Amino acid sequence: MTIKSRFLLSTTGILLLTCFFSWLSIRVLAEDLVESWVERYAEKQARYDKARTLLPLIQEINLSKEFAELDSLKAWAEQPNNESLKQQAFIDAEEFRMRFAEKSYFIALKKNERYYFSDDDASGKFYRYTLESSKESDAWFYQIMEHNLDLHLNVNPDVELGVIKLWSDVLIRQGDEILGVVGTGLDLSDFLDQMVEKQDVYSAIVFTNYEGAIQLYQQKELINYSSLTKNAEGKKLIFQLLDNEESKERLKQALKSAKNRPNKIEMTRVDKDGTHQLASVIYIPEIDWLQVNFIDIGRFLPLSEFSSLFVVFFVSLVVALIIFYVLLSLIVTKPLAELDLSIRQLGKNRYRVPQLSYFAGTEIKRLVSHYEKMSTSLLEYQHQLEEKVKERTAELNRLSILDPLTELYNRRGFEMYMKEYLASWQKDQKSFGLINVDVNEFKLINDRLGHAAGDFVLQKIASYLLSVVDEKGVVARWGGDEFLILVRDKQEQDRISERLRSDKVLHEIDFNGDRVSVQFSIGNAFIQDQDTLESLLHRADKAMYAVKFNRQ
Known part of the structure; x- marks a missing residue:
């Protein structure tokens, strides 16, 4: 007789089953009802917040776009050295400035x-500094133009101006040509007070970009400054507020769907701050x-409101569960416990035959039979x-300390040797030294x-260094065209260094008919x-650069 047949014959308590399924249905209905209310509330709240909190920002963005279209500003941007165009542009810009909320603006010309x-x-002194592509603080300007972003909102501390603002950055265009970036800023503290902290007690509002980087949030320390220029690993993402990976993945899908459906609400369930919460997402294209x-x-509408129904169904359920437990133990759980014990022994590479009673279900007996065949094959395959x-791990360990090009030790492998030598020096005063070898003008090659x-x-060069050092030390490619040699005594250090300076064997290398001249800059440091x-490496590096600069 199958498990299903035994279960149907045993569960004769129709009333108990009715209570159980009724309780389950009411609970699901209650949760669906709560979720439906919350979805309607979330949609209303999201649209209300858009009108209430974002209107000042949208107004500033629209003004920035209008500012970027000033004819005099475009004309000056095309000829930034023309003083008459510059004066006219600032006359119009100053008149326009009074329309901005903070009566300020910036202009960055390409x-x-x-x-x-x-x-x-400002008092008529508008020029502040010259932008440099090499400066991290100026990277926003070049990346906005590089990514062709017509609009970019940036929460960013401006080091030069000594302020932290929410900047709206808009491209100046003349046809398809990008001439620069203009915009204005809102003070972040006031903006958060007005827009984010005044939120409903049941909800927490977060504004993000398409990557999920936090742009505005009640907790200012979680705001992701300079989102455009920051590396991925350094960004503060909204997903970090969630408790588990499943919630993060659901929210990512909701963000993606909302991006494709502007001004439409997307809903998803997430775990945040140890509770189940509903996340509503809306994309605001403006x-x-x-x-x-x-x-x-739970705070919006606690299930405790349904407690009276839960009590009735709980009592009925307890009785049903007792009967169900006894039957399930005989038919299912005890046979499965035997199978579980055998599987755990299999995990210890031991084989154990499950001991099944008469009451075990037919399906479980069939399952155990398949398990016995599978476990035998599995043990063999596992071995x-x-x-x-073991073989692959050994090979990977070897490759992790070698440079793939020269097959010398890489930085990681060489550091292992240096630590061993340093320990010997600190314990037994076994001295050693470093030779820093740098290939001159390698970039030209x-x-x-x-x-x-x-x-x-x-x-x-690697082959040559190995032949010179032989068994008197260890050779490594430290990085790029820089090699390090670890030697065991001062005499060998001097000998190897002198040979590297004077040896002509490697000074000319033939590559497909081209003669390549090789010269070294060598720096020594002894323990x-x-x-x-760090100090030993620094002294060797410093000595090498002294030689290199003297030669130049």
């Missing part, structure tokens, strides 16, 4: 790379942000797999003959009292 800023304290409301369902893993020639030269690896 052709002269200058940044201009004006507010009530600012290219997504607004996310986290709503605590083979463990052997392969790559530029003139290509990277294949550069790789060939590096391999030749001293109180030395660390």
Whole structure:
């Protein structure tokens, strides 16, 4: 007789079953009812917040777009050195400035790379500094133009101006040509007070960009400053507010769906702050942000409101569960416990035959039979797999400390040797030294003959260094065209260094008919009292650069 047949015969208590399923249905109905109410509330709240909190920002964005269309500003941006165009542009800009909420604006021009800023304290001195592509603080300007972003909102501390603002950045265009970036700023503290902190007690509002980087939030320390220029690993994402990976993935899908359906609400369940919450997401195209409301369902409408029904069904359920438990133990759980014990023994590479009683279901007996066949094959396969893993692990460990091009030790492998030598020095005063070898003008080889020639030269240099050092030390490729040699005594250090300076064997290398001249800059450092690896490496590096600069 199957498990299903035994279960149907045993569960004769129709009333108990009716109570159980009724309780389950009412609970599901209650949860669906609560979720339906919350969805309607979330949609109303999201649309209300858009009108209530974002209207000042949208107004500033629209003004920034209008500002970028000033004819005099475009004309000056095309000819930034023309003083008459500049004067006319600032006359119009100053008149326009009074329309901005904070009566301030900035202009960053592409052709002269200058940044201009004006507010009530400017007193006609608009030029502030020159933008530099190499400066991290100026990267926003170049990336906005590079990514062709017509609008970009940036919560960013401006080091030059000493303020932290929410900037609306708009491109100045003349046809398809990008001439610069203009915009204005809102004070972040006031903006948060007015827009984010005044939120409903049941919800938490977060504004993000399309990546999920937090742009506005009640907790200012979680705001992701400089989203455009920051590396991925350094960004503060909304997903970090959630408790588990499943919730993060659901929210990512909701953000993606909302982005494709502007001004439409997307709902999803998430776990946040240890509770089940409902996240409503809406994409606001006017600012290219997504607004996310986290709503605590339990606080919105606690299930305790349905407690009287739960009590009735709980009593009925207890009785039903007792009967069900006894039957389930005989038919299912005890046989499964036997199977579980056998599986755990299998995990210890031991084989155990499950002991089944008469009451065990037919399906479980069939399952155990399949398990016995499978476990035998699995143990054999596991043994083979463990052997392969051991072999591959050993190979990976070897490759992790070698440079793939030269097969010398890489930085990681060389540091292991240096730590061993330093420990011997600290314990038994077994001295050692470093030779820093740098290939002069190696970049010219790559530029003139290509990277294949550069790789060939590096391999030749590696072979040459190994032949010179032999068994008197350890050779490593520290990085790029820099090699390190660890030697065991001062005499060997001097000998190897002198040979590297005077030896002509490697000074000319033939690559496909081209003669490549190779010269070294060499710096030595020998271990001293109180030395660390860092200080020893620094002295060797410093000595090498002294030689390199003297030669130049």
